Every structure is written in structure tokens, then in C-alpha cells.
Amino acid sequence: MKVSKKVVGVEYAIRDIVLAARKVEQKGMQVDYLNIGDPVQFGFQPPDNVKQALIDAVNNGNNFYSSSEGLLELRQEIAKKENAKGLSITADEILVTNGVSEGLDMVISSIVEEGDEVLLPGPYYPPYASYVRLHGGIPVEFAVDLNNSTPDIDDIKSKITSKTVAICLISPNNPTGVVFNEKALKELVDIANQHNLYIICDEIYDQIIFDEKFVGIGKVARDSPVIVLNGFSKVHLMSGWRIGYIAFNQSP
Numbered sequence: 001m002k003v004s005k006k007v008v009g010v011e012y013a014i015r016d017i018v019l020a021a022r023k024v025e026q027k028g029m030q031v032d033y034l035n036i037g038d039p040v041q042f043g044f045q046p047p048d049n050v051k052q053a054l055i056d057a058v059n060n061g062n063n064f065y066s067s068s069e070g071l072l073e074l075r076q077e078i079a080k081k082e083n084a085k086g087l088s089i090t091a092d093e094i095l096v097t098n099g100v101s102e103g104l105d106m107v108i109s110s111i112v113e114e115g116d117e118v119l120l121p122g123p124y125y126p127p128y129a130s131y132v133r134l135h136g137g138i139p140v141e142f143a144v145d146l147n148n149s150t151p152d153i154d155d156i157k158s159k160i161t162s163k164t165v166a167i168c169l170i171s172p173n174n175p176t177g178v179v180f181n182e183k184a185l186k187e188l189v190d191i192a193n194q195h196n197l198y199i200i201c202d203e204i205y206d207q208i209i210f211d212e213k214f215v216g217i218g219k220v221a222r223d224s225p226v227i228v229l230n231g232f233s234k235v236h237l238m239s240g241w242r243i244g245y246i247a248f249n250q251s252p
């Protein structure tokens with residue numbers, strides 16, 4: 001069947017490996033799938049109170065469409081969480097999505113025009129490049145020093161062109177585990193402001209931290225056009241529930 005040009009550009013190597021793995025599995029070999037960051041498939045479960053709340057909601061007849069921006073009560077709690085990390089926003093700046101994946105799709109489709117460039121921290125979670133391509137943009141990778149967790153500022157500066165519209169950050173990062181410190185985040189916000197770029201920051205692993213200290217982009221965002229992506233798949237062990245959100249940093 002004919003496939004649109006924009007979809008042909010979308011590739012995801014990890015999914016290709018899964019197809020190959022399934023064929024091997026069909027031949028009777030045991031395959032351990034480590035391709036997906038899904039703690040729930042490996043013995044972890046959502047908190048009991050959250051599971052009970054879902055059961056109660058279904059039994060109490062709350063099976064209708066919710067408001068398109070998400071339940072007010074949920075958005076208020078999300079705003080509290082993001083404000084504790086450094087933002088200063090209200091429920092009105094939160095949009096609840098079907099996971100960070102849908103949030104990313106919405107944000108990229110809203111800001112990328114044909115031929116626009118989006119800077120991504122190398123290496124990055126592959127859907128970032130897929131969504132940029134899907135919406136007609138060009139993903140441009142910038143270097144990150146994996147030994148000391150710092151973005152290569154000179155490399156970023158050299159890659160900003162008149163077509164650049166956004167810098168994406170993933171902190172803590174999948175797949176590298178890199179967590180950007182406050183100084184690095186501030187430098188990134190400053191560069192973005194100098195060039196009128198959005199900062200899109202994925203903080204879905206914000207509470208899965210080992211040696212490093214997590215600092216939210218909100219702490220250094222001031223009145224910059226920062227868009228935070230986050231959700232409940234990883235930290236709250238609710239990958240199958242498909243709940244995420246976009247938090248827009250408020251303009252003064």
C-alpha cells in the first residue's frame with residue numbers, strides 16, 4: 001500500500017530489532033526483551049491506592065469523556081508537583097495527555113514548520129527524531145559529554161541556524177542516564193533565549209535518580225519559553241495507563 005512521504009521518514013531501530021527477536025523466538029529460543037523501559041513488565045506495580053482509585057472510578061460510573069485539557073483536580077496536583085521542582089504555574093498551564101509520547105507529538109506538531117530544525121541531545125530516545133521528521137522537521141544531534149554529564153555548548157552554538165526552532169533536553173536521559181546540573185541547564189536556557197528558541201525538557205525520570213542530584217529545568221526557566229514533558233509511566237509504574245502531561249512555563 002502507498003505510504004505517505006512523511007511516514008516513510010519515521011524509523012525506530014529498536015522496534016526493528018523486536019521484529020527480528022520475535023522470529024528467533026518463534027524458532028523456540030528464549031528471548032529476554034530489554035528494549036523497552038517498562039518496569040511494570042518486570043514485577044513492579046502501580047501504588048495500591050492508585051489501583052483502588054481506578055477501580056472505584058470505574059465502579060462509580062466515571063467512564064465518560066473528561067474535559068479535553070484533563071481533570072482540574074489532576075492538573076492542580078500536577079502544577080503543585082512542577083512548582084515544587086521550580087516552575088511557577090497554575091493548572092491552566094497544564095495539558096494532560098496520553099503519555100509523554102502524545103505530548104511530544106502535540107508540541108512538535110505545534111512548533112515545527114517544514115524544514116525547521118530541532119536540536120536533540122545525543123544519544124536520545126528515538127521518538128524525538130521520529131516526531132520531528134513526521135512533522136516535516138530535521139532532527140539535529142548535539143554532543144553531550146557522557147563522562148561529566150555536560151552538554152557541549154560550543155557544539156550547540158555551531159549547530160544553531162536560522163531554521164532552528166527548539167532545543168530538546170531529556171534529563172535524566174534515556175538511554176544514557178545523563179542528568180544535567182543547574183549550571184548546564186542555565187547555560188542552555190540562556191542560549192535558547194539568545195536565539196529565540198523553545199526549550200522542550202522531558203523529565204519523565206525525575207525521581208529515578210542514583211548518584212546525581214536532579215534539578216528541574218523550572219529552577220532556571222525564569223520567563224523563558226520552556227515546555228516540560230512528564231508523566232506517570234516510569235516513576236509511578238503506570239506505563240499501561242497512558243497518562244502524561246505538558247507543562248507550559250508561564251509568561252510574566
Ligand SMILES: Cc1ncc(COP(=O)(O)O)c(C=O)c1O
Pocket residue numbers: 036037098099100101102125170173174202204230231232233239243244
Ligand atoms: C525519555 C522518555 N520519554 C518518554 C517516554 C514515553 O513515555 P510515555 O509512556 O509517557 O509515553 C519514554 C519511554 O521509554 C522515555 O524514555
